[in-house]
Amino acid sequence: MGYTDDKTSEGIRGGSDSTHAGRNFRVVGAPFIKKDARALVTGKPVFTDDLALKDCLVVKVLRSPYAHAMVREIDCGVAAKIPGIECILTWKDVPQSRFTMAGQTYPEPSPYDRLILDRRLRFAGDAVAIVAGKDEATVDHAMRLIRVKYEVLEPVLDMHDAKDGNVLVHPEEDWKSLCDVGADNRRNLCASGIEGHGDLEQAFAGCTHVIERVYHTKANQQAMMETFRAFTHMDVYGRLNVVASTQIPFHTRRILAHALDIPKSRIRVIKPRIGGGFGAKQTVVAEVYPAIVTWKTGKPAKIIYSRYESQIASSPRHEMEVRVKLGCDDSGILKAMDVYTLSNTGAYGEHGPTTVGLSGHKSIPLYHTPEAFRFSYDVVYTNRMSAGAYRGYGATQGIFAVESAVSELAAELGMDPVKFRELNMVKEGDVMPAYYGETADSCALDRCVARVKDMIGWDGKYPRRQVSGSKVRGVGLAMAMQGSSISGVDVAGATIKINDDGFYNLIIGAADMGTGCDTTLAQVAAECLGCELDDIVVFGADTDISPYDSGSYASSTAYLTGTAVVKTCEALKEKILHKAAKYLETGVEELEFDGKRVYKPACGEDGTKKEISIKDLANRVQCANEDALQVTQSHSSPISPPPFMAGAAEVEVDLETGQVELIKFAAAVDCGTPLNENLARVQTEGGLVQGIGMALYEDVSYSKDGKVHENSFMQYKVPSRLDVGRVQVEFESSFEPTGPFGAKSIGEVVINTPSPAIANAVYNAVGVRIRELPITAEKVFKGMNGLD
Numbered sequence: 085m086g087y088t089d090d091k092t093s094e095g096i097r098g099g100s101d102s103t104h105a106g107r108n109f110r111v112v113g114a115p116f117i118k119k120d121a122r123a124l125v126t127g128k129p130v131f132t133d134d135l136a137l138k139d140c141l142v143v144k145v146l147r148s149p150y151a152h153a154m155v156r157e158i159d160c161g162v163a164a165k166i167p168g169i170e171c172i173l174t175w176k177d178v179p180q181s182r183f184t185m186a187g188q189t190y191p192e193p194s195p196y197d198r199l200i201l202d203r204r205l206r207f208a209g210d211a212v213a214i215v216a217g218k219d220e221a222t223v224d225h226a227m228r229l230i231r232v233k234y235e236v237l238e239p240v241l242d243m244h245d246a247k248d249g250n251v252l253v254h255p256e257e258d259w260k261s262l263c264d265v266g267a268d269n270r271r272n273l274c275a276s277g278i279e280g281h282g283d284l285e286q287a288f289a290g291c292t293h294v295i296e297r298v299y300h301t302k303a304n305q306q307a308m309m310e311t312f313r314a315f316t317h318m319d320v321y322g323r324l325n326v327v328a329s330t331q332i333p334f335h336t337r338r339i340l341a342h343a344l345d346i347p348k349s350r351i352r353v354i355k356p357r358i359g360g361g362f363g364a365k366q367t368v369v370a371e372v373y374p375a376i377v378t379w380k381t382g383k384p385a386k387i388i389y390s391r392y393e394s395q396i397a398s399s400p401r402h403e404m405e406v407r408v409k410l411g412c413d414d415s416g417i418l419k420a421m422d423v424y425t426l427s428n429t430g431a432y433g434e435h436g437p438t439t440v441g442l443s444g445h446k447s448i449p450l451y452h453t454p455e456a457f458r459f460s461y462d463v464v465y466t467n468r469m470s471a472g473a474y475r476g477y478g479a480t481q482g483i484f485a486v487e488s489a490v491s492e493l494a495a496e497l498g499m500d501p502v503k504f505r506e507l508n509m510v511k512e513g514d515v516m517p518a519y520y521g522e523t524a525d526s527c528a529l530d531r532c533v534a535r536v537k538d539m540i541g542w543d544g545k546y547p548r549r550q551v552s553g554s555k556v557r558g559v560g561l562a563m564a565m566q567g568s569s570i571s572g573v574d575v576a577g578a579t580i581k582i583n584d585d586g587f588y589n590l591i592i593g594a595a596d597m598g599t600g601c602d603t604t605l606a607q608v609a610a611e612c613l614g615c616e617l618d619d620i621v622v623f624g625a626d627t628d629i630s631p632y633d634s635g636s637y638a639s640s641t642a643y644l645t646g647t648a649v650v651k652t653c654e655a656l657k658e659k660i661l662h663k664a665a666k667y668l669e670t671g672v673e674e675l676e677f678d679g680k681r682v683y684k685p686a687c688g689e690d691g692t693k694k695e696i697s698i699k700d701l702a703n704r705v706q707c708a709n710e711d712a713l714q715v716t717q718s719h720s721s722p723i724s725p726p727p728f729m730a731g732a733a734e735v736e737v738d739l740e741t742g743q744v745e746l747i748k749f750a751a752a753v754d755c756g757t758p759l760n761e762n763l764a765r766v767q768t769e770g771g772l773v774q775g776i777g778m779a780l781y782e783d784v785s786y787s788k789d790g791k792v793h794e795n796s797f798m799q800y801k802v803p804s805r806l807d808v809g810r811v812q813v814e815f816e817s818s819f820e821p822t823g824p825f826g827a828k829s830i831g832e833v834v835i836n837t838p839s840p841a842i843a844n845a846v847y848n849a850v851g852v853r854i855r856e857l858p859i860t861a862e863k864v865f866k867g868m869n870g871l872d
Contacts, residue, residue: 111610112825115762116617118600120357130357132329133388136315140384141170143374144223146213146230147397148205151467151790152239152251155203155212155232163229168218171381172226175201178214178376182258183342185399186434186472187332187366189573189634191262195274195433197254200343200372205234206253206431207469208791209397216377216385239467241790243403243428246272246464253431253465265437274429275437275463281517282456287420290455291411294420295493299408299485300856301839303428303784304401304777305794306474307802310359311394312370316377317384319352324379326353331365331595332635333625339368340375355625358597362774363473365597366637367399367434395795399472400784402439402463403428406485410493418453418493418508425461425482432470436463439473442567443482446726446836449519450486450529450563452510457518467790473637475771476835479566480778484857487562487840492853500546501844502537502561509533509563510728512818520571522723526818526828528754529563529728535816536561539750540732547848554739557747558849561732564836567724568820568829569640574720576645577631578652580609581714582660584706586698588613592624593633594645599831600763601641607759608646608824612653614679615698631716639727639829642759646824648719655715663713664701668694725820727828729753731772731837734809735845742865744846746776746809749838753813756820756828764830768813771834777803779839783858 123130160172178200186194201211213230217223240251254269261267266276288294314328324346330336333353341348358365374385389398409422425443429436444459474480494504510516512527537543540559548558569576579591590609596602606620613619624630633645657677664682665672674684683695696704705713734747749772758764781801785793794800819826839857847853852867866872 109611109825111607111617112759113757113761114607116603116607116760118603118763119606119622120602131310131359132313132315132327132356133386135327135356136386137317137384140315140317140386141216141218141377142220142223143214143216143377143385143387144227145211145373146215146227148208148210148212150205150234150236151208151241152237153205153234154237155205156235157233158213159231160213163226166222166226166229168222169226170216170383171377172230173201173214173376173380175199175203179343179345181342181345182260183339184434185339185368187335187368187635187637188438190338193263193265193437194435195259195261195267197259197433200376207467209469210431214373214377239790240272241467241786243426243464243466246466247462253467267437272465273462274433274465275440276461278458278460280456280458284420284422284456284458287454287456288411291419292414293493293496294409294411295489295496296407296409297489297492297855299406299488301404301481301484302857303403303471304474304782305395305398305800306362306364306400308360308362308364311391312365312389312398313387314371314374315384315386316374318378318382324351324375326351326371326375327356328353328371329358329365330355330371331361331597331637333595333627334593334632335635336368336371337627340372343372344376344379346379353627355595358595361597362475363477363637364399366473366635369399391797392795395800396792397469399434399470401474402436402471402478402481404443404481406443406482408485408489410489412493416497416499416504416507418451419455421448421451421454421457423448423459423482423486427461427463428466428468428471429463430466430468430470433465434470434472436471439478442478445519446479446565446567447482447486449516450510450565451508452514452516453508459518468786469792475774476832479832480836480839483562483564483836484839488843488855491560491844491847502533502542505533505563519726526725526756526820527728528816528818529730531816532728532730532752532754533563535752535814536730536732536750539752539812539814540734540748542732545734551736555736556739556849557734557736558845559732559734560841560844560848561730562837562840562844563728563730564833565726565728566639566829566833566836567726568643568823569721569724570638571724572722574634574638574640574644575632575718576640576648577633577716577718578645578648579631579714579716580652580656582656582702584703586702587619587621588615590620590622590649591630592622592645593630594641595625595636597636599641599767600760601636601645604642604759604763605645605649608649609653611825612650613657614677631718639832642827643725643823643829644719644721646759646827648717650824651717651719652715655717656713659711659713659715660701663705663711664696667696667701667704670694721822723822725822725828727753727755727830727833729833729837731841733838733841733845735842735849737846737849737864739850739868742861742868744780744859744861744864746780746842748810748812749776750812751834751837752816753830753834754816754818755830756818756823757826758815758817759827764815765813767830768834769811772811772838773803773808775835775838776808778857779842780858781807
């Protein structure tokens, strides 16, 4: 089930020899339901809080009321005497080793700028003390009795004032950056850089039409249903066990070891079912607090973030301001592109140096015609809530800006914006200088645009239609790309073993966070091994048991872990053939494996067949066997093949109020071969709805003293099913030669088109260009009436 209304025109369609058309897969691509669907819909205890011990300590964090302050004195004496309070920890009681909470491969590009508890508080909501007690009411009571004397400091709240400003967010001497990302804490710089290709000045000089515009996106919240949470306890071997709702089990182990200053061998991280992450749980937001309590007391502990805490002290999308300068000739051929991004990382630098890169690397390469481009950026510290990873990871912000600017340039020429894109878009076989010089070996973007144009009825609706005396409808279109894992960095692992009766265990380190990767990876394994999906039992993820996997982020799971599964299955098949050859007393080269049996196609001289069923083979290896039928393989990719998509919006604008209603959103996605059509569709629909929320509803604003106004779902408006109109999803598949059965990623690209497409539709409807999200009735009304 999904948001799509019209099922008759949906499906997967191929259009060239590079697609998977004509390739007959037995299990891959089939619309299986998720393996854990029944457990989820029947309310089985599968989430972190379900698994926590009933008598474990409840952990909460006392938070700063100020955007910038120093703790001068803290008196916990009265609070500590409350019956049922186990411990109260302040900055004096925790290790003073700086670390990053960003879940990234070591050495992390994000700076080591955090302590578990610090005397200097850098945003309203920063941690002051950790309180652990027998229950929530007791802890709440104790927190009210803690007395803190603050020295209130001047904050820097506007990102424009941060770089080389008078207020330093991180003046400490032990701040450090492990990677050369242009960081300088003495300048409030978390990262800074510039790159380019070709002679930009000469390219702009050859343009007859040049525009320069500035766009602004806010710090959206991921708003996953399950908030941040973790449960910790000591096992019988004296090791810290962490059960956490996380996308990054192995990174979490390393981060906790750094923060607690203990060996990694003393920590085990287990990921149960996750109730949504969307990138938020690529940051270790909550795990460190119960971990330090358990390590100090030896007692089990848990922390469950309230929605309020998740809104004011978490890891939202980076606020970005993107300046775009574009130039083209009279025929509409783009000649030059210049993109500068100012990114607000907030109080700490998690994911700051890396998200900003995608704002240019995933927007500029959508166009292959420019002779030159430049991409530059600054990521600055401010005294606002620390930002982090969110689906789209910087590409969302950059694509909103570039795709809006492209439509503005088309309007300058008086050209249909779809025609402009058709003239300039990247096509299969093109080299993409702004995308690390990679070649688009699988690209159906042209077919995605053509299909979306047809789905939305572009030719009959562009640019606008008057539907009543006060209502006008307009259409808008945008393109997007993302990546498939982090090339040359990410590592995926898979283990597979055969059991008695011939079923298989697939053990992964990737974290299924609702995406269904436990199911899609099982489909890959079943396709490789020629068995049924139910013959694959999936387990993941546990740092003591699972093979190493960087984690479920950067759109890596289907492409990277999927390929690791293929490699693992192929290696296991070789082992099966060798074992069968011994049992059948024949050469390996003479045998074939069809998933059910290993056999010799030709009969022997006496007319007998030589074969052994996989069931008999699996049972036989459990006796007098010295060669375990188990394989572990890893995979890393030197490239990151981008998925592509096009999205088109039809909106209705009230001329009297400026109110915008989304009537329909149509999307066509090139994710290579969809591994599971149902799950790919649901992924797309979910990402589109999040993008629609970003475009029309979700806002983050701060008081003059640095407090977030939108601290609950009463203020932070997440769209419901009634707010998103009709959403239609179709697939234009290519075939990625380096992916498992031709697959690329799909998880992130799908969030990137709604904002620019809706902004473009509003412009086409009423001639008002909104360059700051969200697109509200007030902004549209002011634009229509010249009140800006």
